[in-house]
Amino acid sequence: MIKLYDKGVYLLNGAEIIEDHVNVLSELKSKTGTQNISKEDAKEGTMAYEILHNHNTSSSKDKLKIKFDKLTSHDITFVGIVQTARASGLEKFPVPYVLTNCHNSLCAVGGTINEDDHMFGLSCAKKYGGVYVPPHQAVIHQYAREMLAAGGSMILGSDSHTRYGALGTMAMGEGGPEIVKQLLSRTYDINMPEVVAVYLTGTPRKGVGPQDVALAIIGAVFANGYVNNKVMEFVGDGIKNLSVDFRIGIDVMTTETTCLSSIWETDTQVKDFYEIHNRPKDYKELKPKAVAYYDGMVYVDLSQIKPMIAMPFHPSNVYSIDDLNANLYDILDEVEKKALVSLDNNKVKYSLKDKVRNGRLYVDQGTIAGCAGGGFENICDAADILNGKYIGADEFSLSVYPASQPVFMELVKNGSIAKLMETGATIRTAFCGPCFGAGDVPANNGFSIRHTTRNFPNREGSKITNGQIASVALMDARSIAATAANKGYLTSAEDVDVNFTKPKYFFDSKIYDNRVYNGVGKADPSVEIKFGPGIVDWPAMTALSEDLILKVVSEIHDPVTTTDELIPSGETSSYRSNPLGLAEFTLSRKDPAYVGRAKEVQKAEKARIAGEDIIAANGELKEVYDQIATKFKIDEKVTQIGSTIYAVKPGDGSAREQAASCQKVLGGFANIAKEYATKRYRSNLINWGMLPFLYDGELPFANGDYIFVKDIKKAVADKVSEIKAYVVNKGMKEFTLRLGELTDDEREIILKGCLINYYRG
Known part of the structure; x- marks a missing residue:
C-alpha cells in the first residue's frame, strides 16, 4: 500500500524511479545520454526548488530569504498580527492580505467579542489595503483555493493547514509573527528544505476518498518523522486518476505529517479548475525536470488503500475500518491504553468499548466540515450514499458544512442539499468550529466521526478538568455517510451499494463580488480602526538581560x-x-x-x-x-x-x-x-x-x-x-x-x- 524508501531517489521524466547507490550517476548518464549529471544539479530539478528559487531574495541557494506573493489569516489570528505589525511600524499591506472570518463566526461565548474582531478586520482592510471576507462566506482555505492560488506562486497563512499544493501553489502555515515580517516587507528565513517525493500510482477503489489516502500517508510517516520540516512533492501516474477536489483533500492533510509544505504536478484538470473559477491566467503547468533528485520517497499504490479511520487522539493513530470492525475489542483496548498518555492518566473515565452495541461500534455523531471535508465532491458523494436513507431518531446526528457559499449554492442548485436534509442531516454555513472544538460538541462520553483535519484531545469541545470527556475519530465523508445510512453503526463506504453521480461544478463569483471587501491597492490612511473592548495591546516586554x-x-x-x-x-x-x-x-x-x-x-x-x-x-x-x-x-x-x-x-x-x-x-x-x-x-x-x-x-x-x-x-x-x-x-x-x-x-x-x-x- 505505502512504501518508504530508505535512501534518496532519482526520478527520470516523472516516471522512472532509481534509488540512490554508489554507481547511480553512471546509470543516469547511460539512461539519459547526458554526461553532466550531479546530485546537486538533480536537486534543482524538483518543482519545489524552482518555486523557492524564484521567491528567494538572498544570493544563497542554501540560506533562503523568501518573499511571499499573498498572505491570509482568520479571525482568531489576524487581530494579534495586525496589532503586532502596527506596533512595529505598519503603514500599508505590501502584498494582498486576506482577512477571513471563519473561526469565530458561530461561537457565542464572550458577548460582542467575536463581531468586534470582525469589525476590526474590516476597518484594517480599508486602512491598510486588504481583503475582508465576512463571516459565513468561506473557510480560510477554500477562499484561498477559489480566489488566491496561482501556479508557481507562494502563499503564507497564519493557519497550519495553509496548503494549496494541488493547485500548483506552495503554501505554508506559520505563526503570526512570520506574517508580520511579510507585512513589514521583511523575509521568511529558512534553510533550503529537503524534498520528499510522494509517488502516486493506481486508481482509488470505489468508496475510497481523499481522507482515506491522507490518513494512510500520515500513519506511515508521522511517528518516524520521515517528512518533518520537508516539502512533500506529489508526482506519479496516479495523479491523473484523481479529481482536483480529491487532490485538494489529500493535500490539506499533509500538515498532519509535520512537513513544511507541499506541491503537486499540475495538468489539464487543474487548468480546468482555474477556468471554472474564472482565473485561467493563474494556471501554470508544473512538473519535475527530466532528472530530479529527492531526499526520500513515499510510494503510494492508490488501489490498495481502503477506507480508513484515525482513532483518538491523533491523525496518525490509523486503522482500516475493516480491520477495526474485524478486531473490535482488541483495537479499542489498544486505543484506550494510548489515550491514557494523551489524557495524562487523568481520573476521568474514558472507554470506547462502551460504544459497542450488538458486536458493532456505535457512533454518536458525524460531521463533514471545513477545509478538508466541506468540498463539493465530498458532499455530493455523501449525498449519493445517503439518498433515500434516514439517519434515525437515536443519539446519532449528522451535520454538513459546505466550505464556501459558492459551494453551498451549487449544492442547493444540484439537489444535494435537499437529499441530505431529507435524511435528517443538518446543513450549516462555512465554519471551522468542528475542527477545533467550537461547534458540534457531543455529549459527555460521546464518540464523533469527522471529516475534518484533527482529532487531538478536547478538539470535540470536552474539558477534562471539568470531568467532561469525548473523542473524535477522523474518517472520509463517504464512510461517514455510510455510517449515517446505517444509523450510527460504523460502516466502510466500500460496504454500501451506491451510484456516484459526480455532478459538474459551476462556480458563481457573484456572491464574493457583492459581499467581499477588496481594498488591495486602495489603502486609506484616514480610516479609523475599530477597537472593541476585548482588543488589548501587547504588554511591554523587556530585552534579554546579562x-x-x-x-x-x-x-x-x-x-x-x-x-x-x-x-x-x-x-x-x-x-x-x-x-x-x-x-x-x-x-x-x-x-x-x-x-x-x-x-x-x-x-x-x-x-x-x-x-x-x-x-x-x-x-x-x-x-x-x-x-x-x-x-x-x-x-x-x-x-x-x-x-x-x-x-x-x-x-x-x-x-x-x-x-x-x-x-x-x-x-x-x-x-x-x-x-x-x-x-x-x-x-x-x-x-x-x-x-x-x-x-x-x-x-x-x-x-x-x-x-x-x-x-x-x-x-x-x-x-x-x-x-x-x-x-x-x-x-x-x-x-x-x-x-x-x-x-x-x-x-x-x-x-x-x-x-x-x-x-x-
Whole structure:
C-alpha cells in the first residue's frame, strides 16, 4: 500500500524511479545520454526548488530569504498580527492580505467579542489595503483555493493547514509573527528544505476518498518523522486518476505529517479548475525536470488503500475500518491504553468499548466540515450514499458544512442539499468550529466521526478538568455517510451499494463580488480602526538581560505535546485578541497549576524591572541568590527572572502563535525540549523573544527547580551553540543546554526581547 524508501531517489521524466547507490550517476548518464549529471544539479530539478528559487531574495541557494506573493489569516489570528505589525511600524499591506472570518463566526461565548474582531478586520482592510471576507462566506482555505492560488506562486497563512499544493501553489502555515515580517516587507528565513517525493500510482477503489489516502500517508510517516520540516512533492501516474477536489483533500492533510509544505504536478484538470473559477491566467503547468533528485520517497499504490479511520487522539493513530470492525475489542483496548498518555492518566473515565452495541461500534455523531471535508465532491458523494436513507431518531446526528457559499449554492442548485436534509442531516454555513472544538460538541462520553483535519484531545469541545470527556475519530465523508445510512453503526463506504453521480461544478463569483471587501491597492490612511473592548495591546516586554534565572514551572513527558495542550482551542478562541486574558488558559487542560506558578515567578521580574525589592516579591529567591553566590558574582539588577517549561517534543499541530506568546506574557523566557515538533512552534518561541533550548538525556532538573544561566546575553550575541547551566537547588549542578541553529535576525530578536522590540529598534 505505502512504501518508504530508505535512501534518496532519482526520478527520470516523472516516471522512472532509481534509488540512490554508489554507481547511480553512471546509470543516469547511460539512461539519459547526458554526461553532466550531479546530485546537486538533480536537486534543482524538483518543482519545489524552482518555486523557492524564484521567491528567494538572498544570493544563497542554501540560506533562503523568501518573499511571499499573498498572505491570509482568520479571525482568531489576524487581530494579534495586525496589532503586532502596527506596533512595529505598519503603514500599508505590501502584498494582498486576506482577512477571513471563519473561526469565530458561530461561537457565542464572550458577548460582542467575536463581531468586534470582525469589525476590526474590516476597518484594517480599508486602512491598510486588504481583503475582508465576512463571516459565513468561506473557510480560510477554500477562499484561498477559489480566489488566491496561482501556479508557481507562494502563499503564507497564519493557519497550519495553509496548503494549496494541488493547485500548483506552495503554501505554508506559520505563526503570526512570520506574517508580520511579510507585512513589514521583511523575509521568511529558512534553510533550503529537503524534498520528499510522494509517488502516486493506481486508481482509488470505489468508496475510497481523499481522507482515506491522507490518513494512510500520515500513519506511515508521522511517528518516524520521515517528512518533518520537508516539502512533500506529489508526482506519479496516479495523479491523473484523481479529481482536483480529491487532490485538494489529500493535500490539506499533509500538515498532519509535520512537513513544511507541499506541491503537486499540475495538468489539464487543474487548468480546468482555474477556468471554472474564472482565473485561467493563474494556471501554470508544473512538473519535475527530466532528472530530479529527492531526499526520500513515499510510494503510494492508490488501489490498495481502503477506507480508513484515525482513532483518538491523533491523525496518525490509523486503522482500516475493516480491520477495526474485524478486531473490535482488541483495537479499542489498544486505543484506550494510548489515550491514557494523551489524557495524562487523568481520573476521568474514558472507554470506547462502551460504544459497542450488538458486536458493532456505535457512533454518536458525524460531521463533514471545513477545509478538508466541506468540498463539493465530498458532499455530493455523501449525498449519493445517503439518498433515500434516514439517519434515525437515536443519539446519532449528522451535520454538513459546505466550505464556501459558492459551494453551498451549487449544492442547493444540484439537489444535494435537499437529499441530505431529507435524511435528517443538518446543513450549516462555512465554519471551522468542528475542527477545533467550537461547534458540534457531543455529549459527555460521546464518540464523533469527522471529516475534518484533527482529532487531538478536547478538539470535540470536552474539558477534562471539568470531568467532561469525548473523542473524535477522523474518517472520509463517504464512510461517514455510510455510517449515517446505517444509523450510527460504523460502516466502510466500500460496504454500501451506491451510484456516484459526480455532478459538474459551476462556480458563481457573484456572491464574493457583492459581499467581499477588496481594498488591495486602495489603502486609506484616514480610516479609523475599530477597537472593541476585548482588543488589548501587547504588554511591554523587556530585552534579554546579562544573566538569567529560570524556574521550571511545568514538566511534560508525553512523546508529543500539541499546541492544543499548550493553549486550548475551542472556548478560548473568543479571547485571542486579549493577550493577558487568553494567557489565563495556558496549559489549562494539561497542567492547570501552570498559570499560578508562572505568575508567582513573574512577580519577582516585575519587581526587578521596577527597581523594587525582589526578595519581598518572591522569598524563594534569597536562597537561590545565596546558592549562585557560591560559584558566581552576579548583579541582581541585570539578572532576569522568568519561568520555563520542559516538554519532550512540543508544538505539534496548530500554527497559532499564542502557544508561545501566552507563556511570554506570563513571564516565560524559555522552553526546554528534546526536540521541537514543528519549525513553526520554534519560530513562534523565537519571535516572542523566548530561548528555544534543547536538552537530550536524563533530566538534571525537575518541576519546581531553579536554573541559572550565566552570561546568556553574551552567549546569544556571540553565536555560542552550547551553554552551561546550573540547577541551583541541587548544589549548582552543571549541565549543558543547546540553542540549535539561529539566524542573525533570530538572535537579535531574542536579545531585544521580542519581534515588536526588534522592529522598534
